[in-house]
Amino acid sequence: MAQKTLPFNKEQLQQIIAEYGTPFHIYDEKAIRENARRLIKAFSWAPEFKEYFAVKATPNPYILNLLREEGFGADCSSLAELMLAEKVHILDENIMFTSNDTPAEEYQKARELGAIINLDDITHIDYLEKHAGLPEILSFRYNPGPLREGGNDIIGKPEDAKYGLTKAQLFEGYKAAKAKGVQRFGLHTMVISNELDPNYFIGTANMMFDLALEIYQTLGIKIELINLGGGIxxxxxxEQGPVDLEYVGRGIKEAYESKIVPGGLHPLKIAMESGRMITGPYGYLVATVLHKKDIYKHYVGLDASMANLMRPGMYGAYHHVTVMGKENAPHDHIYDVTGGLCENNDKFAVDRxxxxxxxxxIVVIHDTGAHGHAMGFNYNGKLRSAELLLKEDGKVKLIRRAETIEDLFATLDFSGLEK
Structure with missing residues (x-):
């Protein structure tokens, strides 16, 4: 079996724990930067390429800022995410705002920042116009429904997903927006999550290029931006291998040169909104074993819980577990690795x-750099952990302190209660 590696050893980790305690999430800056550069290089052939990092994956300003330094923009889906982008000086068309069931104040903030607004429903044209005004550039999110196979437990099959416009609505939307004075147009889709087949992304590009050409030929509207979504x-x-980004880049280049160039839409901006693939493999949840329990099964209880990493309990997702100092010891015990929530799905591993x-x-849970801390919650009054950044020079920086009981109670008023 292939080995999962770590950017630190037990002694280094013990020194970090001595200062910060456990649990905490820690991110590897060097690896994140190298991965970001690899993605950009894979699409260096494009007339213009932009990665709008999915802020929801790792909504921390230090992470966003280092990605901004690598040339990334921000894919935002809420007011808070827009504000985070603003705080690290990601502005204007370096932001793509894609949300659903969107309140007026979020559209207003997106307009204030000059973000590219990507509408999720045809009725949002009038809503946006009424509450924030229509921008110069507007994009629509396409849901191909049964025309595109795929989907999974995370995002659902396209025809069952709540996101996006049908093809008929898409054409109607472009016509309506153009009639209202919108001058520039984008096209977006996001139909898969956590997909490892590189051909899926090439297929999505072909679908979107064909659609852009049909829009141009039917409506006379030139799409200038195609966002292929994330989902890598x-x-x-x-035992799994990473997606071959170079292969994906070459495949999309071939589709571009065979369709977009002769179809009259060159030059066209290509965009993606990867989150998980950028930071996911380079984050780790570090915890300490508090208890062991032997009843009908053998349990190992950590000081972390599902409140620190929701994915295993929510999706039954696999996350690799390393016991520090015992990397080469025989794996001859079977455990459920659990947290302390009053829910039986609070498990990081089952029969592992x-x-x-x-x-x-010390237990390290791998691949928590995306949709890890971000999905934390306070059920049972559990407190969300600190986030640390392992810098390129080997030093560690606290980039989010751990929550305290005072934080948890800050929105409560105890003053009127009887003694």
Whole structure:
């Protein structure tokens, strides 16, 4: 079986724990930067390429800022995410705002920042016009429904997903927006999540290029931006391999040169909104073993819980587990690795073959750099952990402190209660 590697050893981790305690999420800056550069290089052939990092994956200003330094923009879907982008000086058309069931104040903020607004429903044209005014450039999110196979438990099959416009609505939307004075147009789709087949993304590009050409030929509207969405998966399991970005880039280039160039839409801006693939493999949840329990099964209880990493409990998702200092020990014990929530799905691993685990052992849960801390919550009054950044020089920076009980109670008023 292939090995999952770590950017630190047990001794280094013990020094970090001595200062910050556990649990915490820690991100590897060097690896994130190198991965960002690899994606940009894979699309260096394009007349213009933009990666709008999916802020929801890792909504931390230090992460956003280092990605901005690598040339990334921001894919935002809420007011808070727009404000985070603004805080790190990602502005104007370096932001793509894609949301659903959107309040007026969020459209207003997107207009204020000059973001590219990507509408999720045809009725939002009038809503946006009424509450924020129509911008010069407008994009629409396409839902191909049964025309595009795919989907999974995370995003659902296209025809069952709540997102986007049908093809008929898309054409109607472009006509209506043009009639209202919109001058520039984008096209977007996002129909898969955590996909490891590189051909899926090439297929999506072909679908979108064909659609853009049909819009041009039918409506006379030149699409200037096609956002192919995100959805590139990561190898959560040791036996899996990462998506070959170079292969994807070459495949999309071939589609571009065979369709967009002769079709009269060159030059066209190509965009993506990857989140998981950018930071996911380079984040780790570090926890300490508090208890062991042997009843009908063997349980290992951590000081982290589903409140720190929701994916295993929510999706049954696999995350690799390393017991520090026992990397080469035989995996001859079977455990459920759990947290302390009053819910039986609060498990990081079920029936997992691991080395013998003892109370006090340090456990590292891999691939938590996206949709990890971001999906945290406070059920049972659990407090969200700190976030740390492992800098390129080996130093560690606190980029989000751990929550306190005072934070949790800050919105409560105890003053009127009887003694």
């Amino acid at each position: 998966g990561i190898p959560y399991r040791p 073959e691991l080395p013998q685990i003892d109370i006090g052992d």
